[in-house]
Amino acid sequence: MSVLIVADTKNGELKKSSYEAAQYGAKVAGIIGGDAVALTLNASNAASLGSCGVSKVLNVTDASISASDPQKVVAAVVAAANAVGAKVVIFSHDSTGKAVAPRLSAKSGAGLVTNVTSVPDTANGFTVTKNVFSGKAYVAVNILSDEKIISILPNAFGVDKGEGEAPVEDFAVDVSGINSGIVVKEMKVSGGDTVPLPEAELVVSAGRGLKGPENWGMIEEMGEILGATLACSRPVADIGWRPHHEHVGQTGVAIRPDLYIAIGISGAIQHLAGVNGSKVMVVINKDPEAPFFKAADYGVVGDAFEVVPRLNEAFRKFKAANG
């Protein structure tokens, strides 16, 4: 009985979230006693999934089969699951998972749980844990159907790559009957070299405490020194001090970095809902009563205009000594 992992690509190479899903899928295969097989979409480096416990890769080499046209990916997944006898399908709940997994569930009648943060517990049924209430709580969900789909929360598991390559087979799927009318016109690539927020491991964020958009230079500097992606609170995005794609929070982007540094942000519940997945949170605020200090791991009570340049200097020294 196999586990099928759907592993998508970005610019032809496997996404970071795909390796994470693959490793998770290998663990699930171990639990239910089967093989972990990956289905990759137009991947140039499909064999590298062997480093995550995958025993075989089926690589689709039809560029029209991409998450831009989810119905085609669903057809590929159904064909692959049938080919390897998989009753469990794994996705990363990233932009591909969100486009494809729900369609697959409706098509096959397989129960779907998204944003999953645990491997299945098969003691009483098939139960996985997921985050709910924007990360304020979690819930154990039992998948009742025979076939199951798990879409994991990106960055919840991380990847611990081993050695080895997996054998790759070309996998052909006939999607000629699918006419969705969707045409991709262009891809606007965001912010140069910085890692997009949902995948960022280091995030530096600032809010109203900065007093005006002209003061963001020191924040941008910190981002550069650390190689961190910039984020901001909702109010400063709404008034146009920072671009909307930087807004993290309940109605903005949800992030799960290793390190989140928040400067001049009070820490309202809606903001916390978007950042509570951070492994470590550092809060810099001149108000000792700021609610954010209750959620922070490390805190600095002080004026951002004094503290941040000092911290930038300390980071610079650290980077120079440690590379």
Place this chain on the structure above:
Amino acid sequence: MKILVPISKVPDTTAKVSFTDGDSKFNEDGIQWIVNPYDEWYALVRALEITEKDGGTVTVINVGPATADAVIRKALALGAHEAVRVDTDPTESYVVAKQIAEYAKDKNFDLILPGKETIDYNGSEVGGMIAEFLGLPFLSLISKLDVNGDTLTLERSTEAGTEVVEAKLPLVVSASKGMAEQRIPNMRGIMAARSKPLTVIPPVDVEAKTAYVKYGLPPEKASVRLVDPENMDELVNLLHTEAKVI
């Protein structure tokens, strides 16, 4: 254009989250309910903008018990023309999507436009499921939606950047931030909402695919470790040696 906007009722963003019945149910005592922000601020407002400009109707649909009516009236107050409630308390997204698809299947909606996810269950499932049940194309995480005759130009958020696509109607789209700006209902809208149609219909039989067994709260965080603002070298050291994040 004939637009269907599925809306969910969710606890307000500052609600305290707790559970009852042996942690098997969300505790609704004292909860203020609102329309899910992604459904209201982005999907519903965009739908209203389209019909205000080019004509058409906006129908909102909710799958929920009678306690959802007050929240549905808020959507009507914003300008939706009519509302439908499928009278059942759903236990999962699959059931919600099936009820909505059953309602929509013979109504010829041009566009079905839910928000990308709810702030309580964060599923990001219903839009895609509705599309599959109805055999319609689906585009998720859409931050921009423009209408040019019978072609839509949309922007989808992906890890590689923002993808610009064109698509044809009929279509299912899930709305994310950027698609529209939040509106506040005015007095006239609130008064008019009282007499707009809110039709309650019975659910169809759907077998649930999952069961929510037990909730829990994350462990209490240890209190914050304050660092002297004059000593940023110490903070850097802690982040490196103790937290091990740099």
